[in-house]
Amino acid sequence: MELHKSTKRALFFLSIAVFLILSIRFLSHSTFANTDPPPPTSRPWMNTSLSPDERADLVVAQMTLDEKVQLVHGTGWDPAVASGAASRPAQAA
Numbered sequence: 001m002e003l004h005k006s007t008k009r010a011l012f013f014l015s016i017a018v019f020l021i022l023s024i025r026f027l028s029h030s031t032f033a034n035t036d037p038p039p040p041t042s043r044p045w046m047n048t049s050l051s052p053d054e055r056a057d058l059v060v061a062q063m064t065l066d067e068k069v070q071l072v073h074g075t076g077w078d079p080a081v082a083s084g085a086a087s088r089p090a091q092a093a
Helices: 005-032 052-062 065-073 079-083
Strands: none
């Protein structure tokens, strides 16, 4: 069965699009994205054997003042504040 020229062209571009999408998805998950969770020792508040009060005390002790203010008075947990980016001075261009 002979395919029409426009059908061949459409299949060619479709196969290229699928290849590019899969390549980008693979690269973003394996090469550029760090999906490994931090070691448990850096997050002691995740220890479920501790009481909720002890865990809350541990997490509050690790929070910066900016994080605490944002959590209480802001819109919730802001990743810029959590990473410290909000408290860094802007660099001159």
